[in-house]
Amino acid sequence: MKIPALDVEKLKENALTSIRLGIEDFQRSQLTMAQGGDPARTLSAIRNLFAGVLLLFKYKIAISVDNPEDAATLIFNPPEVLPKSDGNGGIKWHPMGNFKRTTIDVSTIKKRFESFDIDVDWKTIDTLQECRNHLEHLHPAHTLGQVADFIAELFPILHDFVEKQLNEKPAELLGKSWEIMLEHHNFFISTRAACNTAWAEADIPELMQDYLDKCQCKECGSSLLRPHLEDIDNEASVQEQDKFFRYDCVACGHSDLIAPLMIKELNKEHYYDPRDGGEPDVETCLTCRRDTFVVSEQHCLWCEAELDYTKCSICEEPLRQDDQFNNGMCGYHSHVYEKLMHDD
Ligand SMILES: [Zn+2]
Ligand SMILES: [Zn+2]
Ligand SMILES: [Zn+2]
DSSP, X not given: OOOOOOOHHHHHHHHHHHXXXXXXXXXXXXXXXXXXXXGGGHHHHHHHHHHHHHHHHHHHHHTTSSOHHHHHHHHBOOOEEEEEEOSSSOEEEEEESOOOSSXXXXXXXXXXXXXXXXXXXXXXXXXXXXXXXXXXXXXXXXXXXHHHHHHHHHHHHHHHIIXXXXXXXXXXXXXXXXXXXXXXHHHHHHHHHHHHHHHTTSOOOGGGHHHHHHOOOTTTOOSOEEEOHHHHHTTOOTTTOTTTOEEEETTTOOEEESHHHHHHHHHHHTOOOGGGTOOOSEEOOTTTOSSXXXXXXXXXXXXXXXXXXXXXXXXXXXXXXXXXXXXXXXHHHHHHHHHHHHHO
């Protein structure tokens, strides 16, 4: 069985090059055209950075074994294993063909890490991969803020991985790229803290706070949003004045209403696929008329309205807003009850 040769040092070099190119793209993307920038670089920034991190992961797998040939079998895609008759009514499984020239993908890297006990924050990696796939379909102008979020989130993962898994110092390994990432990360963290402090003055409905944290600028996708200064100065309340309370995007300066973004995030989290035959879990609240009533939780996350009757007094089925006029019964039992009364 043939295995392509693997140059481990080259793997590392390619990883570092890819990260460096990603950071250069990022810098270019953040400058205006007049400053010599190119906003269209966002996608290649994210592609390069993500690819660079995957290459570093593969490098780690390759250096986890002593024999270079073993390393190659871990990095290249293995041949398919197929069943063959053993001639006596039984079967044997045989690898068919050679190792492929392609290298393993994210899901196989994950499996290799598991079998070698290499620990990585996969939840964030998955989010970053989703983000990359999602951005492929967007206009670059709508991704300027998201690429900044991406790098800020990638930073701690890369930091931990280089230190703990590669036993190297990130600043030495990544040089100038690391400096830029660090600076950006610090800016991002302190800006986000300042935004959070500012929102604390804006009277956010308590149960909606989680969804505020997930909001992204409508124009550029950045999560660095702060309350509009005028609205704060006027002591406006998001809870009461959601029809005009605005956010300002720190990344692109765009200003818009904050409440629809929060409600959108809430609905996104409770997304249902009508093809699965499910019913939407969020509906219009009959008390405050916002689309913030969570059916399964039986309360409104905006005004905190609750149900008078939470379950049917006969079959104990959970009740909805619509069932509140049935004297504490589900639609079916209310109907049966009405019929009985009528027949008497
Ligand atoms: Zn923006
Ligand atoms: Zn409500
Ligand atoms: Zn019932």
